[in-house]
Each structure stands twice: as structure tokens, then as C-alpha cells.
Amino acid sequence: MELIQNNRCFDGEQRIYRFNSSSLNGESRFGIFLPAQALAGQDCPALFYLAGLTCTEETFAIKAHAQRLAAQLGFILISPDTSPRGEQVAQGDHWDIGQGAGFYINATQAPWAAHYQMEQFVAEELYALVCEQFAVQTDSIGIFGHSMGGHGALTLAFKYPEKFKSVSAFAPICAPSQCPWGEKAFSAYLGDDRQGWQAHDATALVQQKGKQFADILIDQGLQDQFYSQLNPALFQAACAQAGQPLSLREHAGYDHGYYFIQSFIDDHLQFHAVQLQS
Amino acid sequence: MELIQNNRCFDGEQRIYRFNSSSLNGESRFGIFLPAQALAGQDCPALFYLAGLTCTEETFAIKAHAQRLAAQLGFILISPDTSPRGEQVAQGDHWDIGQGAGFYINATQAPWAAHYQMEQFVAEELYALVCEQFAVQTDSIGIFGHSMGGHGALTLAFKYPEKFKSVSAFAPICAPSQCPWGEKAFSAYLGDDRQGWQAHDATALVQQKGKQFADILIDQGLQDQFYSQLNPALFQAACAQAGQPLSLREHAGYDHGYYFIQSFIDDHLQFHAVQLQS
Numbered sequence: 001m002e003l004i005q006n007n008r009c010f011d012g013e014q015r016i017y018r019f020n021s022s023s024l025n026g027e028s029r030f031g032i033f034l035p036a037q038a039l040a041g042q043d044c045p046a047l048f049y050l051a052g053l054t055c056t057e058e059t060f061a062i063k064a065h066a067q068r069l070a071a072q073l074g075f076i077l078i079s080p081d082t083s084p085r086g087e088q089v090a091q092g093d094h095w096d097i098g099q100g101a102g103f104y105i106n107a108t109q110a111p112w113a114a115h116y117q118m119e120q121f122v123a124e125e126l127y128a129l130v131c132e133q134f135a136v137q138t139d140s141i142g143i144f145g146h147s148m149g150g151h152g153a154l155t156l157a158f159k160y161p162e163k164f165k166s167v168s169a170f171a172p173i174c175a176p177s178q179c180p181w182g183e184k185a186f187s188a189y190l191g192d193d194r195q196g197w198q199a200h201d202a203t204a205l206v207q208q209k210g211k212q213f214a215d216i217l218i219d220q221g222l223q224d225q226f227y228s229q230l231n232p233a234l235f236q237a238a239c240a241q242a243g244q245p246l247s248l249r250e251h252a253g254y255d256h257g258y259y260f261i262q263s264f265i266d267d268h269l270q271f272h273a274v275q276l277q278s
Numbered sequence: 279m280e281l282i283q284n285n286r287c288f289d290g291e292q293r294i295y296r297f298n299s300s301s302l303n304g305e306s307r308f309g310i311f312l313p314a315q316a317l318a319g320q321d322c323p324a325l326f327y328l329a330g331l332t333c334t335e336e337t338f339a340i341k342a343h344a345q346r347l348a349a350q351l352g353f354i355l356i357s358p359d360t361s362p363r364g365e366q367v368a369q370g371d372h373w374d375i376g377q378g379a380g381f382y383i384n385a386t387q388a389p390w391a392a393h394y395q396m397e398q399f400v401a402e403e404l405y406a407l408v409c410e411q412f413a414v415q416t417d418s419i420g421i422f423g424h425s426m427g428g429h430g431a432l433t434l435a436f437k438y439p440e441k442f443k444s445v446s447a448f449a450p451i452c453a454p455s456q457c458p459w460g461e462k463a464f465s466a467y468l469g470d471d472r473q474g475w476q477a478h479d480a481t482a483l484v485q486q487k488g489k490q491f492a493d494i495l496i497d498q499g500l501q502d503q504f505y506s507q508l509n510p511a512l513f514q515a516a517c518a519q520a521g522q523p524l525s526l527r528e529h530a531g532y533d534h535g536y537y538f539i540q541s542f543i544d545d546h547l548q549f550h551a552v553q554l555q556s
Contacts (some may be wrong), residue, residue, distance in 0.1 A: 007537035008501065008529075014537050065343040067540065223286065251286075259285035259292050262345065 001132065004029070010071035011036040014061050019129070023083040023121040025114060030126060031057045033067050033077040038135040045140035046076040046130065047269075048122065048164070050149030050156075051148050053181070054100045057081040063258035069269045078130055080122055082149070084115035096181050097188055103176070104152030105200045107189035116189055122152070123160050142166035142272040146261060147226070151176055151219070154202035154235075161212045166275035168217035168268045170261050171224055174235035175203040181229050203231070203238045211244045212278060217271045218246065219264045221254030247271075279411065282307070288349035289314040292339050297407070300397040302362040303392060308404060309335045309357040313349045317414040323418035323554050324354035324408065325547075326400065328427030328434075328443070331459075332378045335359040341536035347547045356408055358400055360426070362393035374459050374464055381431030381454070383478045385467035394467055397478075400430070401438050420444035420550040424539060425504070429454055432494070432513075433482035439490045444553035446495035446546045448539050449502055452513035453481040459507050481509070481516045489522045492556060495549045496524065497542045499532030523548075 005016040012035040021028040038044045039212040048072075049060045060066070070077050083102030090111040092098025098112075107116035131138050145153035150172020157167035176182020177197045186197045186242075198204040206212075216239070220232050234249055239246040242250040254260040283294040286350035290313040299306040316322045325348075327338045338344070338357040344430050348355050361367075361380030368389040370376025376390075421442040423431035428450020435445035454460020455475045464475045476482035484490075494517070498510050510526055517524040532538040 007533055007535055008499070008531040008541070009537040010541045062341055062536070063380070065346065065540070067537075068343065068544075136414075220284070253286040255285055257285055258340070259287040259345075263286070263288045 009033065010067050012039060012067070012071050014067065014222050016057060021121055021125060023117045023125045026084055026086050026089060028084065029057045029081050031061045031079040032062065032130070032134065033070055033073045034134065035074050035076065037074040038076050041135055042074070043137040044074045044076050045137050045142070045272070046078060046136045047261070047272055048127070048141070048153075049077060049144045050104060050122070050143070050145030050152035051078045051079060051082050051150050052145075053082070053083050053145030055149075055196055056100070063262070064265050065262040066265045066269060069266050073269060073273050075269060075272070076134060076136060078126070080126055083118065089115045097185055101148065101185065103148055103185045103189060104156060105186075105189055109189060109191050112189050118152075119156065119159075123156050125252065127163060140165065140276040142168075142276055144168040144170075144268055144272070145172065145258065146170040147153070148173055148181070151182070151202060154216075155200055155205060158202065158205040158209055158212055166272045167213060168271055169232055170219050170264070170268075171221060171226070172202065172218060172223045172232075173230055175201055175231040176231060177201045177204065178231060178234065179229040203234045206235070206238045206242050206244050214275060215245045215247055215271075217268060218248045219267070220248065220250050221256065221260045222250055222252050223254060223255045226256050279407070287311065288345050289316060290345070290349050292345065294335060299399055299403060301395045301403045304362055304364050304367060306399070307335045307359050307487065310338045310412065311339065311345050311348055311355040311407070313352050313354065315352040316354050319413055321413050321415040322352045322353070322354050323420070323550070324356060324414045325550055326405075326419070326421045326431075327355060327357045328382060328400065328421070328423030328430035329357060329360050330423070330425030331360070332373050333360050333427075334378070336448065336525050337536075340540065341540070342543050343540040344543045344547060347544050351547055351551050353547060353550070354412060354414060356404070358404055360533040361396065367393045375463055379426065379463065381426055381467060382434060382461045383467055387467060387469050392466050396430075397434065397437075399433050401441060405441060418443065420446075420554055422446040422448075422546055422550070424448040425534065426451055426459070428496070429460070429480060433478055433483060434484040436480065436487050436490055444550045445491060446549055448497050448542070448546075449499060449504070449508055450480065450496060450532055451508055453479055453509040455479045455482065456509060457507040458514065481512045482514045484513070484520045484522050488520045491522065492553060493523045493525055493549075495546060496526045497545070498526065498528050498536065499538045500528055500530050501532060502534045504534050
């Protein structure tokens with residue numbers, strides 16, 4: 001693990017590391033914000049943030065404006081890259097597939113399977129690495145994300161509720177089996193057996209697994225230019241049927257980007273603080 | 279004036295406009311954050327933010343994390359581009375001169391003089407346009423900036439104290455006549471008469487003009503990788519001699535970038551709020 005960038009920020013440190021990932025079969029980078037409390041060796045709650053299509057490990061640190069309140073609350077924030085990277089890694093034909101578009105699942109199909117193991121990467125390898133290397137309060141780890149990363153956060157939370165104790169999302173892809181982005185990615189990474197997709201679809205997962213969390217927070221802008229890809233109503237209906245409490249907030253005028261995210265980021269950190277303490 | 283981007287943000291709007299600038303002899307873009315109060319037609323105080331080398335009109339909006347408190351305080355934030363742009367505009371040999379490096383002065387030398395009229399652009403043309411087009415409380419306008427833009431903020435404030443009622447800066451180039459960046463830019467834009475440079479050097483200006491402001495806030499990181507270009511001590515000594523109050527805060531561990539700026543941006547907005555009310 002090599003520290004390649006380190007910037008003091010709100011008396012903490014915003015860092016970028018690179019390391020050789022066995023899951024991804026190559027080098028990967030992640031961002032991490034360590035509040036002053038963690039730098040002083042005090043175990044802190046931690047949140048994994050999964051970014052959306054085209055983003056990198058640094059997008060969240062630059063654009064989401066989370067560090068101010070994270071410093072105050074004493075939260076560690078971890079932001080992985082959105083896919084494997086490098087010349088040896090398969091490229092897609094468009095920005096919605098391949099590098100920058102890993103969809104937080106383990107690919108089973110060629111040519112993707114050789115590197116695209118993002119579920120294992122986030123939930124196993126990076127999770128373990130961060131818990132080992134930093135002052136993480138390991139029973140207080142949450143997950144959140146945006147768009148493709150909102151799908152990642154919801155699905156990984158339902159797959160690994162023992163690891164992620166709280167979950168929230170901004171404009172998540174709630175039912176990837178039923179939208180063009182998800183159908184394209186799942187066909188490529190998982191193949192054409194649509195039944196197998198259900199294990200990686202938040203709406204299907206909540207139906208299968210029932211209530212896993214005391215609450216889930218989702219913020220959704222109503223001027224979101226990708227609204228037709230997101231299907232929050234399907235997830236909401238599945239939660240209602242499964243008895244999974246959900247706080248779905250719809251915001252008039254807000255779109256899909258980081259100006260939307262920064263407007264509500266504090267609410268998400270406060271939500272995780274409450275969920276992780278209860 | 280054409281609106282080319284508009285994102286809802288903290289119940290206000292973060293916008294980008296382009297227009298044909300007579301000062302710059304070509305198209306220019308600027309960012310503007312309009313808080314909900316301004317959108318509702320209530321006159322609001324306004325701050326011009328001048329960015330540093332290589333930045334554009336959008337850098338501040340993405341990286342400085344100012345909108346949250348600006349929304350709360352009801353501040354309009356205006357962020358011009360850092361130079362004229364376009365194919366017809368002279369390019370420099372490096373990122374410290376030419377496009378992205380206008381230094382907020384009016385060039386007198388070829389080939390720069392045809393477009394590089396950034397002082398007139400900011401202090402006259404854009405200032406008037408913003409006051410005319412938006413709900414600006416025209417007796418409550420301040421200016422701040424970073425690095426090259428910190429130089430711009432300090433010098434424009436001392437040149438136009440009737441227009442800019444408050445001034446602050448992050449890691450400003452305090453004495454451009456006495457550092458490599460400034461010497462290169464001033465030689466190119468203004469020619470070799472170093473005496474003429476003094477009218478565009480914050481340290482020289484405070485010596486000439488004496489006390490103009492009740493206070494000036496400067497934040498400076500002590501791990502700033504460009505510290506040798508900045509000379510805060512020269513400005514501090516000139517302020518002391520001139521009787522100009524200055525709050526120069528030095529911060530251990532902080533560098534030159536936007537993770538430093540975001541850490542102290544709230545203090546700057548609060549500083550301007552106090553100065554503009556007094």
C-alpha cells in the first residue's frame with residue numbers, strides 16, 4: 001500500500017493510496033479521509049462511498065463536500081475507484097460499461113471476469129485492508145453511494161448486513177435488471193441468465209431478504225436527467241412489501257450531479273451517525 | 279449573456295454564463311451562485327472570487343465548498359475565468375503565463391494587450407453586468423481569491439475600495455514584483471519598467487495607499503509547495519507600516535490546494551459578512 005497523495009483538510013487528512021489488488025488482478029487506488037480523531041489513534045466509525053459511472057477514487061473527495069461534517073463527527077470516509085483500471089483491463093464501447101463502470105459486482109463472463117471483481121474488492125479486500133490499516137471502529141461501518149454507486153451501496157448492504165450497519169444513497173439505480181444501464185452491464189458482466197441478475201438488484205434483494213435495516217435514506221432529485229434509469233418507485237414498493245423502512249426524499253429542481261449531492265451530504269452523514277449509534 | 283449550465287444547489291442555483299466581453303475582445307464565461315434569497319428577488323451581498331493559475335470559472339464552484347454557508351448567509355458568489363480564452367487569444371509557453379494565467383491586470387504589451395484586460399474585465403465590465411442582471415446589494419460587494427487570484431483580490435480591492443468593501447485571500451501572491459511567477463507575468467504583460475509594476479503589487483499598493491479596510495483576512499498553509507512565490511511576510515510588514523489591519527493566519531500542515539481552501543472557506547464568508555455589515 002503506497003500513499004500517493006496527502007492533503008491536510010479540516011485538521012484531518014485527505015489521502016489517496018494505491019495497492020496491488022488480488023481481487024482486481026492489478027493496481028487499484030482509493031481515497032480516504034481520516035479525521036483528526038483517527039490520526040490520533042482513536043477508533044472512528046467509517047463510511048464507504050461508492051461513486052457513479054465515469055468517476056474515480058477522487059471524485060467524492062473533491063465534489064461531495066463531506067469532509068467538514070466528517071471531521072466534526074469523527075468519520076473516516078473511504079472512496080474506492082469505480083472499476084479495475086489499466087492497459088491490461090478490458091475497455092467498454094461507451095462510458096456506461098468497462099473502465100469507470102464496474103457496477104460493484106463480480107463478473108463471470110469473458111473478457112470481464114479477469115479483472116472486474118468489484119464486489120469482492122469492496123466488500124472483502126478493501127474492507128479488510130482499511131480495517132487493518134486505519135483506526136476503524138469495526139462494528140460501526142456504513143455504506144453509501146451515488147447512481148451506479150447507490151446501486152452498489154444498496155446491494156452490498158443487503159448482501160453483507162453484518163459488515164455494513166447502515167446504508168443510504170443519492171439517486172441510486174434501484175432496479176438494474178429493469179433499466180438500460182443495468183441490462184447492458186449485467187448482460188456483459190453476468191451473461192444473459194436474467195434470473196441470476198436478481199442477486200445483484202436492490203429491488204429484488206429487499207424482496208428476497210426482507211427487512212435488514214432500521215431505516216434506509218435515499219435522496220432523489222426530480223430534475224434528474226437520468227431519472228428513467230433509476231426506478232426509485234420500484235424499490236419503494238419492494239421495501240413497503242418487505243417491511244423495510246425507507247426514507248425516500250424527492251427534491252424538486254435537483255438534478256443528478258454533485259451540486260445535488262453536496263446539498264444533502266450533511267443529512268447522509270447525520271443519518272449514518274444515528275444508525276450506527278443505535 | 280447566455281445561461282449554459284444551471285444546477286440547483288442548497289435551494290439556490292449554481293450557474294455558468296457566457297457572454298461577449300468587450301474588455302477581453304471575445305467570449306468569456308463566469309460562474310455564479312444565487313442563493314434562494316436572490317432567486318426570490320431580494321438584494322443580496324455579493325462576493326467576487328478570483329481563482330489561481332490554471333483554474334477556470336467552475337473550479338471554485340466544484341472545489342471550494344462555499345455554497346452551503348453562502349446559502350445560509352444569503353451571499354451571491356461570482357467566479358470569473360482566470361484569463362481570456364480561445365484560439366485567437368495568445369498562448370503562453372507554460373501554465374504560469376497566458377491562458378489560465380491572466381493575473382487580473384491590463385496588459386500593455388504585444389501580443390497580450392489585444393485580449394488580456396482582466397482588471398477592466400473584472401472590476402468594470404463583469405462587476406457592472408452582475409449588478410445589472412442579478413439581485414445584488416450594490417453597497418455590499420466584497421472580493422476574495424486564491425494564489426494568483428489572491429493577488430487579484432488584494433490589488434483590485436486597493437485599486438477600487440469604493441467597489442469592493444471587504445477583501446480576503448487564500449495563499450495570495452503578496453508581492454508579485456518580487457517572485458518568479460509575478461516577474462514573468464509582469465514582464466510579459468506590462469513590459470520591463472519595474473516601476474510601473476508597483477501599481478499592481480499588493481505590497482506596494484498598501485504602502486502607497488495606506489489603510490483602506492477595517493481588516494483583511496489572509497489564510498496561509500505552512501506546507502504550501504509554492505510558499506516561496508507568496509511572500510506573506512512582505513505584505514504583513516507593509517500593512518504594519520501603513521497602519522492597515524491584517525489578520526494573517528498561518529496553518530501548520532496545510533498546502534496550496536483546495537483541500538486547504540475548503541477547510542477555511544466558512545471563515546472567509548463569515549469575515550465578509552462582518553465586514554460588509556460594519
